[in-house]
Amino acid sequence: MRYGKQLGIAITYVMMAVLILACGSTGSNQASGSNPAPTPPPASTPTSDSAASGTKETTAAPQGNRIIKHDLGETTIQGTPQRIVVLELGFIDALLDVGLKPLGVADDNKPNLIVEDALKKIEGYTAVGMRAQPSLEKIKVLNPDLIIADTDRHKNVYAELSKIAPTLSLKNLNANYQETLDAAATIGIAVGKKSEMDKVLETHKAKLKALQSKAAGIKKSVLLIGNTDTEMTVRHAEFFSSQLLSTIGFNYLLNNNSKFGTVDRNVKMTIEQLLELDPDIVILMSGDIDKKDKDGNRPVHKDPLWQELKAVKTKQMFDVDRYAWSLRRSVQGANVMLDQTEKEILKLK
Structure with missing residues (x-):
């Protein structure tokens, strides 16, 4: 009888201990839920260019590939060309108009063939021989990422030029006025500067219209x-x-x-x-x-x-x-x- 009473008291103590432990565990969980750990501050917001490219770079992502139609076919150009070789003098201005300078120029080894204002802007360029017969070796050494050739002069070496770098073939030597404007527009697209070239052409056309009115x-x-x-x-x-x-x-x-x-x-x-x-x-x-x-x-x-x-x-x-x-x-x-x-x-x- 006495033994049974003692056993009952012992069981009661065990149950009370379990209950206390359970309450303590529940309280700990509730405290954790009510006071969550601080959220780390968000990373700095990327620029629109970075967001679009999915990188942390703040510079604009390279432009995608473009297929450019020209007189001798189509040429795929990757990114924005920077190392450009031109094989006729008229193409120099087309690059300068959109803020670029040719790395190499076929100038007949006579810099004075280039008008003075343009010559000053491209100071330091490399001469690559005659316009009628440019030096493929000199062009190759420059490691260009774009060559702009003349259709009439260079159609027979177009395939060889294309092995060196993506090559556009446009009229300049025998180009008429409209063909010259068209070539400039094509170059603007090829070098990723269409909007800049559009402004140049619009300004010229306004100038022409004003003179037509006076004349x-x-x-x-x-x-x-x-x-x-x-x-x-x-x-x-x-x-x-x-x-x-x-x-x-x-x-x-x-x-x-x-x-x-x-x-x-x-x-x-x-x-x-x-x-x-x-x-x-x-x-x-x-x-x-x-x-x-x-x-x-x-x-x-x-x-x-x-x-x-x-x-x-x-x-x-x-x-x-x-x-x-x-x-x-x-x-x-x-x-x-x-x-x-x-x-x-x-x-x-």
Whole structure:
């Protein structure tokens, strides 16, 4: 009896101990739930470029691959080209227009072929030989990530150039005015600078429109003449400078001229033929190769037939820089022509 009473008391103590332990455990859990550990501060918010790329870099992610259509096919360009080689002079301006500089230039080993303002901006470039026959070895050493070639000059070496780097083939040597603008637009897309090039083209077109408005109603005929030493070379109607003059509003006398309609760039002409056309305005493009006396006159100026030209009699003969008006086939080259035409040839203020 006494033993049973003692056993009951012992069992009671055990149950009370278990209950106390259980309550203590529950209390500990509740305390943990009511006072959670502090949440670590969030990492710094990435820039929009970083968020898009999924990296912590704050610089813009490289642009994706682009397939560029050009005269000799399609070329895939990865990222944004920086090491660019150009094989015609007009392509220099296209790069400068969007804030880039060519690493290599085919300049015929004559830097003076490049107009002075552009030459200063690309100081330090590497010459890669002749425009007609650039040095593949020199180009390869530069390890370019883009080559811009001329369709007419370089179509036979396009495959070899493409083995060195992605290569675009565009018209420049024989490009007309519109083809020059189109090439600039293509280059802008190729180097990932479309918006920048669009602004350059829009500014040029506004400049052209303003001059067209001022020149409205002036239907003067004009011809562009290059060399005169042995025979005269007159630029054809589809040449870059000639077409721009027509676009301004001049009557370029070789437009729709069946006699000279099949010539691509230069028309060989005698003084007799020039006198037969007898333009209102003659624009002489001069360079280092032209023979001139100390007063700047060419031998042809002494020819009696030359003196019979209407443009000579009315003092509408103008001398311009051949490098600017012929070799600089670019948007900036066109802008120079517009400025000089307005200030000197049309005498519009």
